[in-house]
Amino acid sequence: MSASLGPYLRLRALQRVPTRTRTAPRLPCRRAYAGSNRLPKFKKLPEPPRGPWAPKTRIVVGLVFIGTLVYSMLTDEPSKLDGASMAEKDSLAVRESGITSNSPMRLRMEAFIKEQQKEIVRELEKVDGKKFRVDTWTRPNGGGGISQVLQDGNVFEKAGVNISVVYGTLPRAAIEKMRVNHKAMDPGVNSLDFYAAGLSMVLHPKNPMAPTVHLNYRYFETTNEDGTQNTWWFGGGTDLTPCYLFDEDAVHFHKTIKDACDTHDKAYYPRFKKWCDDYFNNKHRGERRGVGGIFFDDLDESEKDQENTFAFIQGCLKAFLPSYLPIINKRKDMPFTEHEKQWQQIRRGRYVEFNLVHDRGTAFGLNTPSARVESILMSLPLSASWRYMHEPEKGSREQRLVDVLREPVDWVS
């Protein structure tokens, strides 16, 4: 991720206090709690025609499902296009024709990540045996999020699978920074409407033999004043963080991702693997966060057309379950010692260090007034430890892990 663009591209579910819009009455945020998968109820609006996606996207009707605002630099005003906001137009389009392969990418990405969130949560619930808690929230001016979190599970200490959709306006300063990577942006305008949607996930298993995994895929788009698309890009990645290294797990994880990448472009995997090693780097420790995976950003028309890149993103996200389920199933019930549990806690501490010290999205999110902190910090483990001057024994499995974190390995050369 380029330093300048990073903050804008990380999707973080930040709940803002609802603000009054010119088109809709002020509504409170609603939440549905554990065990309930119902979406918030609002004043009844005309029933939309039922397309193939209708059941999943019904919440976008009227208010569009919602609202998280990513950054303080982004204004909180509803965006206006010819008198109607982008959110309203999208809402109308869904009401009129549902979501099809001809719908704008915004709606297709949104539908895709919602579908994936459901599928991933369903499969993880099968692994764990316990249910995820569901928190859904909305904002009147468009956008929203669904956080699904499983805590104190049988297999997972803490697991979060979140989606969020944001409609907002980029101020001039943000546009100037983004132009570095997206020349199509007009430097002369004072603001641009934008849309962002993404799925973020972090799973921390209880068993120290089972690795933590992180994943995030996102789509970003800006719109000209006349409502036409100005620029778009995709970003994201996934990485694996073991406490005890099983080479076969790292190989399987990387191989599954590489296969997903290779289908689209043979150059992607090596390029995005290196990007991942460079980004998830606890520089102050001289250690990578884990054994890596892939990471990329700013995949726009200078790279490939939108359909191809969306297909690539879909391939990556669909590769998640096959990349991780075999690993968690193999490790979740392995025996472990108190010593191994303590080492896991120390590694958890390093995870916290990366997320709070180096991760640009987290830092930016936390410094944003009225952020939904609980969704941002869902990524932190249930517990972590810091022991002064702790060093693994020479020749131990703990030392082997640290050696690999210091010198990333090419798992599928």
Next chain:
Amino acid sequence: MSASLGPYLRLRALQRVPTRTRTAPRLPCRRAYAGSNRLPKFKKLPEPPRGPWAPKTRIVVGLVFIGTLVYSMLTDEPSKLDGASMAEKDSLAVRESGITSNSPMRLRMEAFIKEQQKEIVRELEKVDGKKFRVDTWTRPNGGGGISQVLQDGNVFEKAGVNISVVYGTLPRAAIEKMRVNHKAMDPGVNSLDFYAAGLSMVLHPKNPMAPTVHLNYRYFETTNEDGTQNTWWFGGGTDLTPCYLFDEDAVHFHKTIKDACDTHDKAYYPRFKKWCDDYFNNKHRGERRGVGGIFFDDLDESEKDQENTFAFIQGCLKAFLPSYLPIINKRKDMPFTEHEKQWQQIRRGRYVEFNLVHDRGTAFGLNTPSARVESILMSLPLSASWRYMHEPEKGSREQRLVDVLREPVDWVS
């Protein structure tokens, strides 16, 4: 602390790989471990005359005791004044006449914090019953540090009392930032030699009824090319972080500090109390870190003369044991439940959040190449926890604490 100056003023013990100097052979870092309070042995140098401080300052002979470099903006070159570095001059002065009330403030502050470190550690060992581990390190070009840490004690989960002394050179960019608060600095020079010395302490007790306490006092000085003093200032503070609030503890802590302040200037306590509430603020949570104390920076000649300010700093540091010992002795053996221990772990998580997200010195230190990370992160608790959407019960003691963290109280009005 002013935003621009903050990073330069926070003393953090960062160990750099020893670098070759023009005046001394390259020496490895030496460490003395747990139970041993001996200072590192170096090649024997001429015995210094024994002044009242001689035994404590003998390590400054030759190499001066140690080396920590605070920030990446500070160059790692030994500073040169008329052919001899400030460190060498100080070393020579100590050899010739020991440290007296006529010695430069550098040497007096250094001797004072060393003496205080010993006294505080001695008293804390009495409270805990276990000994602190001692890590001492040096750098050939002057400066050094002594970290004393007690982990897994009877009373303290983790307790660190560190001192560090730094000789270095400020580059132009740093000088320009510092000039905002210190007009005496010449904006025309390309570099200035500087000296910094301080004592930093964080104590995390095991018992959730016993509060965490933090303290840091530091002295900073820059020198002109001809070796004369250019500018100087003191900074520091102390704050208390309970998990369960006992009003009498907060009152006692604040009252002891206020008394120390009032002896020097009646305006200090209210001013520095507010500064503390403003600085130790987990903005993203809308909560202060704890019940406060005092915090200040840039106390220079525009405020009071050097002797008066040193006396004030001495008063504050000497007030530490009376401010905290009665509290820890009263709380360390109180009964507590598993629920209360868990709440402590959640509050520890907030402490980690402040230190890693908001504390400027920590962030700057961790982003400095080759920093002594273990000394910087000594401030983190042995363990911490993050529970999704955890909220205290209404009317509970936990809620009472959070209410006070949201609206700081005037404990000794």
